[in-house]
Each structure stands twice: as C-alpha cells, then as structure tokens.
Amino acid sequence: MSIMAVLLSLLFSSAHLPTFSRVHFWKLAVYRRKTWLSLYVNRCCTSETSVSTSGHLISGIDKYKDLQKYFIRKLKAVYHRFSDIPDHSVVYGHHHVYYTEDDGIYRMDKRQMDQKPEKVLNLELISGEEEKTSLEKKQRFQWLIQRIRLSPQEQHLAASMKCCHRGELRFVVVRLGEGKSLPLDPQHIMFTLDKVFSFEWATDEVLFYTTLEGLRSSTVFRLDLASSGKKITSVYEETQPDVFVEVGLSRDRQILTINCNSRTCSEVLLSDVATSQLEPCVVQPRQLDLLYHVEHWRRWLIILASTGPGQEYQVVQAPLSEPSMASWVSLFAPGPGTAIKDMDVVGDHCVLVARTPTSELVLIVVPLTHPKEAYVLPLPCWACAIETKKPGLADQQNVLEFLVSSPVHTPVPYCLYPEKGVLLSGTEDGSFPESQAKFITTHLEACSQDGTLVPVTLFNAGPMEHLNRVPLLVHVYGAYGRDLSMVFCPEKRLLLEHGWALAYCHIRGGGECGLSWQRQARVEGKQRSVEDLQACLQHLFSIGVSSPSLTAVTACSAGAVPVGALCNRRPNLMQAVTLQAPFLDVLGTMEDPSLPLTLEDRDEWGDPVGNPKHRRIISSYCPLHNITPQRYPSMLLQAYSGDPRVPLAGVLKYTDRLKKAIFSHFSTKPTSEYKPEPNIVLNVQRGENHLGPDHFEQMVEEEALKLAFLYTELDLDPPRPTHKRRR
Numbered sequence: 001m002s003i004m005a006v007l008l009s010l011l012f013s014s015a016h017l018p019t020f021s022r023v024h025f026w027k028l029a030v031y032r033r034k035t036w037l038s039l040y041v042n043r044c045c046t047s048e049t050s051v052s053t054s055g056h057l058i059s060g061i062d063k064y065k066d067l068q069k070y071f072i073r074k075l076k077a078v079y080h081r082f083s084d085i086p087d088h089s090v091v092y093g094h095h096h097v098y099y100t101e102d103d104g105i106y107r108m109d110k111r112q113m114d115q116k117p118e119k120v121l122n123l124e125l126i127s128g129e130e131e132k133t134s135l136e137k138k139q140r141f142q143w144l145i146q147r148i149r150l151s152p153q154e155q156h157l158a159a160s161m162k163c164c165h166r167g168e169l170r171f172v173v174v175r176l177g178e179g180k181s182l183p184l185d186p187q188h189i190m191f192t193l194d195k196v197f198s199f200e201w202a203t204d205e206v207l208f209y210t211t212l213e214g215l216r217s218s219t220v221f222r223l224d225l226a227s228s229g230k231k232i233t234s235v236y237e238e239t240q241p242d243v244f245v246e247v248g249l250s251r252d253r254q255i256l257t258i259n260c261n262s263r264t265c266s267e268v269l270l271s272d273v274a275t276s277q278l279e280p281c282v283v284q285p286r287q288l289d290l291l292y293h294v295e296h297w298r299r300w301l302i303i304l305a306s307t308g309p310g311q312e313y314q315v316v317q318a319p320l321s322e323p324s325m326a327s328w329v330s331l332f333a334p335g336p337g338t339a340i341k342d343m344d345v346v347g348d349h350c351v352l353v354a355r356t357p358t359s360e361l362v363l364i365v366v367p368l369t370h371p372k373e374a375y376v377l378p379l380p381c382w383a384c385a386i387e388t389k390k391p392g393l394a395d396q397q398n399v400l401e402f403l404v405s406s407p408v409h410t411p412v413p414y415c416l417y418p419e420k421g422v423l424l425s426g427t428e429d430g431s432f433p434e435s436q437a438k439f440i441t442t443h444l445e446a447c448s449q450d451g452t453l454v455p456v457t458l459f460n461a462g463p464m465e466h467l468n469r470v471p472l473l474v475h476v477y478g479a480y481g482r483d484l485s486m487v488f489c490p491e492k493r494l495l496l497e498h499g500w501a502l503a504y505c506h507i508r509g510g511g512e513c514g515l516s517w518q519r520q521a522r523v524e525g526k527q528r529s530v531e532d533l534q535a536c537l538q539h540l541f542s543i544g545v546s547s548p549s550l551t552a553v554t555a556c557s558a559g560a561v562p563v564g565a566l567c568n569r570r571p572n573l574m575q576a577v578t579l580q581a582p583f584l585d586v587l588g589t590m591e592d593p594s595l596p597l598t599l600e601d602r603d604e605w606g607d608p609v610g611n612p613k614h615r616r617i618i619s620s621y622c623p624l625h626n627i628t629p630q631r632y633p634s635m636l637l638q639a640y641s642g643d644p645r646v647p648l649a650g651v652l653k654y655t656d657r658l659k660k661a662i663f664s665h666f667s668t669k670p671t672s673e674y675k676p677e678p679n680i681v682l683n684v685q686r687g688e689n690h691l692g693p694d695h696f697e698q699m700v701e702e703e704a705l706k707l708a709f710l711y712t713e714l715d716l717d718p719p720r721p722t723h724k725r726r727r
Helices: 003-011 026-033 062-081 134-139 434-438 464-469 490-497 515-519 527-542 557-569 586-590 612-621 648-667 696-713
Strands: 096-101 104-109 118-122 143-150 156-163 169-175 189-194 196-201 206-211 219-226 229-237 244-249 255-261 266-272 277-282 292-297 300-305 314-319 329-332 339-346 349-355 361-367 375-378 385-388 400-405 412-417 422-425 440-447 453-460 472-476 501-505 551-556 576-580 634-640 680-685
Touching: 062 490, 062 696, 096 143, 118 156, 118 169, 143 196, 156 196, 169 196, 189 219, 196 244, 206 244, 219 244, 255 292, 266 292, 292 339, 300 339, 314 339, 329 349, 329 361, 339 385, 440 527, 453 490, 453 527, 472 527, 472 557, 490 501, 490 696, 501 527, 527 551, 527 557, 527 612, 551 557, 551 696, 557 576, 576 696, 586 612, 586 648, 634 648, 634 696, 648 680, 680 696
Parallel strands: 472 501, 472 551, 551 576, 576 634, 634 680
Antiparallel strands: 096 104, 104 118, 143 156, 156 169, 169 189, 196 206, 206 219, 219 229, 244 255, 255 266, 266 277, 292 300, 300 314, 314 329, 339 349, 349 361, 361 375, 385 400, 400 412, 412 422, 440 453, 453 501
C-alpha cells in the first residue's frame, strides 16, 4: 500500500463519517478473495499436458497458449483498473495505523502525519537463512500476511503469514514502541512459531492461539509475555476428530471465546477478559444439530443459535453468569423463508445480515433494550456479499462499517449507525459509482423435480430479450452449508463487459436459504443438488437466457459433484465445464478412512463402509463411478499435486476413465455422425493448496487459461479493444 493510500484511509476513517474508504493494492484483495477457507499456498507452475486415449481427442493445453497470453494481458489490465477498490486491510490502533507492504508491516503515527512511516516487522528477519539457490533467494520474501492483531494498549503486535512458494505458516509477536523508529533486530521479535492458525489478545501480556496440524486445529495454547520470560501452557485440547477449534474475541473485546465446531454441533468456551478470569468455561455443552455463536453485551451473552422454528438461527440472550441453554431467552426469530447469515453486536443493538425469501440481502437491526422494535434496512438489489470490518482499538463501537459487493459490482463502503437507524454509503453524496448501474441483477427461481423453488442470481449487461444469443457461465457449489462465493471478481466483470451473462445457482446443500437448505441435500438427499442444478439450467434456457451450445458450467472442490453427476446424466445441457481442485471420486474417498477429511465428511456424504444404504446412494451419483460412453462437454480440470483435501489420484482416475468412455462412444459412431469431439484437459500444478495460486502472476496465468478454454470451446471470438476514431 502506498503512503498516499494510507493518508486517504485516515482521512476517511470512521471518526470522519460518513466516508471510510480503505484503499489497498488490488493483488492483496485478490488474495483475500481466495481466502474463504483462510489457507494459502504458492506453487511453481508446471502444467501437465493430458494425453488422449486416441487420436480422436484433442489433448493438452497447447492449443490455448496463444489465447492464454492474450488474456493474461487483458486480466492484468482489468486488475490494474480496479487497483483502488476499498477493503478492510488497514488496522487502526490508539495512535497508529498499520498496513502491509511486500517486505513487511509499517505504521504511521496519526498524531504526526508528516513523519516517515516506520517499519514494524521486517519479513527478512523471519524468512530464515536456509535458502541457498538463487531462485529460493528471490522467493524468500514472498510472504503473504494473513492476519494482524494489536494488544489492548498497543504494546505488542501479533501477525500470521504464509510463505507463498513453500506453504509454511509462521506466526510472530513484535514489541512495539513509541519512538520515531523501532529496533528492527531479532530482539525486537519477541516470539516466533510455525503452524499458528488463529490468535487473539486477552491482555497486553496474554495471547491465546491455536495451531494447525494437517487440516485439523484442535489445541488452544496460552502465551504469557511476562517480564520474567515467555511461558506457553495448553489451555484446551479437542479429542473429537471432526471438530475444528479456533479462538475469537467479542466485538467489545470483553470476552475471548474458544469455538469448537463440527458440521453438526457447536461448543463455545469463554474467558472473561474484563475481570481477568481467563480460565475458560463452557457456555453450552455440544449436542447434535445445535449450532451457536456467541457475542457479548453489558455482561450478557447474545447468542445466534439454531433453536428457532425449523431449527433455523434465531437470536437468544443469557446472563454471563449463567450461560447454559437453560437460561436462553429468545430475542428475535426471523420470519419464514428469511435466513440469518451473520451477527454483530454494535453498541446497544444486534445487527443481523439476512437473506430474504426473494434471495436479497438485508440488514435487520434488533435494539437489545427493546427487541420487539426490530427493523429492516434494505441494501442495493445487486448486493450479494457483505464484508464487515473488525473494529480497531480506537474505532467507535456504536458504528458498523462494512463493504457490499457482487461478482461484477466493486465493493461499496457503508456505515450503519443503529442508534439513529441511519445507513450511509461511502460516497460523499450517498450515490453509487456510475459503473454499478450498467449491469442488471435479476433474482430468479427454478422449480426443481420435487417442486422446491431454487434461487438463481443472474447478471447481464443488455436487455433480457437479447440474452438468447449470449454466452452463459453458470456457477454452482452446494455443499457443507456454505454459500456460493459472490464477492467481486475482476475476471467476472471482464466477462460481463464483453457480452456474457453470469448465473449463480444456489442449489440445496449450500447455505443460502438457511440451515434446512443444507440438511435437505446431505447424505441421503445428495441427489437433490443434481436435480436442482438441472432445473436451474433448464429454467434459464426456457426464459430465453443463452442456449446449451453457448453455456459453460464452473465449480470448485465439492461443487464438482453436482456438475460431474449432471454431465453423466444430461451432458447435452452444457458445452464446456471448468473445475478447480474437483472432488470427483466421492465413493473411493469416503471408503478410505486414512484420508484427512473422510471421518469429518461422513455427516455430509455418508458412510459407504458401515452403511450399505449410504453406499448405494453415493454410487448412484458419484461422478467417477457413473461415467458412460457418450458425448461429454469439453472439460478443463485444474488440480494440485499435493492437495490435502482432494486427492489427486481421484482426479487422474476420473480423467482417464472419462477419456476412455468418450473414445468408446466416438469409435462406434459412423464418420458421418461425428460431431466435434470434446477436449478433456488436465492441468496439474505442484503444491499443497486447494484454492488456487496466491502468487499474483500464477493466479493470472490460471485464470487466463480458463478464459482461453471457454472462448475456444464455445467457439467465441476473443474481445478486441475498441479504437476511438481520431478527430
């Protein structure tokens, strides 16, 4: 981040309402977009060209190379165009503002803005000296800072980072000072540790943290930075293999929580920072299908719990002294069809992010002193994603700052003042950027096989009656109760600006319509995800949006399951498919208990080893085990050799079996009946990541390959720049 960007950020901080833009360089925002699981890894790019079973199939990525180079230039241009979008990466202390650069963390004194920024953390000091080769030395400073936490009186800074080219997690505690410069030497770094996942300060001398072993975070430690020396003690250790543990801090910094969550239950332990009672106590012991999250307000706990009608989320209240479920009193339950997505306690108000029955995002403000006077604040109709700002040490506690965006709408900053019921946008006149109005957002519903209405969000730039001739990119996920990611993406904006339509299908198994939306499509209900996706595609075509020959479907990870299953059943509904880190061998993976997620994932997919019914159900839809000789859509499968979540062996097996089936189909067809053969491309890169590259250049290369593949397989002319006529 440039110094000018930080100055602008200070000028528009929450103390100078209503504008509070947090300007940051776009490549870090791109990284943030890829962190919905908060894990990063950089890979050395080495693509493995797929080898066809016969000469009938066009193999490998060579045919896309020229177009890929073209799209690399286009993507870099569009990323540069959006380099000044706001985000929440700046951290505010009592007297300083902290920001990151490629070589470390810097701060500026808010009382002396004319002084030169001082470096708080030099990444060279934590990079180690083991690198020997010139390549390693060049890469040694490629650390991505993931999280920064300031101690209550700004005496210490804790930061976690990931080494881009090796995938290492590293955590460091830095001693802060009030001088004009800090001693950037090893003594300045008080504590360094690897594999730290989450961490929060309880006091200026006490920090709680969790460590990551493989894909599990199960142990909480306490770090004491007393003058007599550093001391580490184990505070909590989880024994259940399907429970993930992390630490958190209430918005008012009064309560530190240890959050233990599985797919089906929650348990929260809390420490009372305000009274220095740091020994954790349990709020409510875990029980099946009880999910809950804890906030704090005036010695009361405000809890978002799945105890509402239909086991959906509602807001309950309990005294801090008696936190168990027996003391819970309902404060607010949403109406039918409205799903609560997030909760914050702001001043004397509980602020809920909710999705309405028409799939629109709204804010619900519940006055904690008079909960029956709750009111709803609408957001722009295009709003699809909300990112709330964690308040800094000096920020106002009675203001909620957040960003609203969509895949094609750049983030717009907002301030909510719940005491006054005022919601202000970050632009000076309260208007939206002109470019936001160019795109049309339509909320649709597709009727699935069992009569359930499945929400679809459609983005396009032209009149509806012209959409039958435009290419369509369909996005889907539908697993683990997670919402389909709909944050701003420059590459999606690029497609829309060049005539594409984008559809986001919120199929069952995801969390868009509440907890029951996931429950309907897990284990024995997994077929519903496939049926929902098919219904969404058919509905789009029926209302005149694109056609199968101009349609591509894209998904990542578990989203590949409904896509792969639909390709087996109705391959004629799409022309091309792109899958990233695709989960395609559900049966083989769930049969292997030695894999890191098999036991945890039984709540989602079932147990094919111990339950014959589960085995039959998985076998009926598993993409790998239902491949049959027929004409499939062209596919680009992008996988990672060391992916701990999706074993590469399943992707390789799927690719090989798919090619054999396609060859078998075309070898039995007379030459006169040949249609263009699909192109099956497997692009494997080295590394342990699951979400794609975090190095900017490699991320651009991967996205450019995807665009080149789509334009080639849909037989589209690449967008060309429009030249203005000279006067």
